[in-house]
Amino acid sequence: MKHIDIRITGRVQGVSFRATTKAVADQMGVRGLVRNEKDGSLYIEAEGDDVLLEVFLEWCHEGSDRSIIENVNVTEGVLKNYQNFEIVKK
Numbered sequence: 001m002k003h004i005d006i007r008i009t010g011r012v013q014g015v016s017f018r019a020t021t022k023a024v025a026d027q028m029g030v031r032g033l034v035r036n037e038k039d040g041s042l043y044i045e046a047e048g049d050d051v052l053l054e055v056f057l058e059w060c061h062e063g064s065d066r067s068i069i070e071n072v073n074v075t076e077g078v079l080k081n082y083q084n085f086e087i088v089k090k
Helices: 017-028 050-062
Strands: 002-011 031-036 042-048 068-077 085-087
Touching: 002 050, 017 031, 017 042, 017 050, 017 085, 042 050, 050 068
Parallel strands: 031 085
Antiparallel strands: 002 042, 002 068, 031 042
């Protein structure tokens, strides 16, 4: 298990990105959270094994149907042992 923090920029708010991210994460067994940031970006914390996270990251580069991905920044973080994947509303 490992933990990654993902920041996605582009047209990622108001395009069902969070809901689609949750659906994809739930389907894959990835745990963590997703939330919109005030600067218009999207922030994701994801936990899973290396293979799962690699496939999840590939999806993050594609995004939801109406999104336009400009940049995906990934950093490794400390494992938080999430039990599920949730949408956090600020």
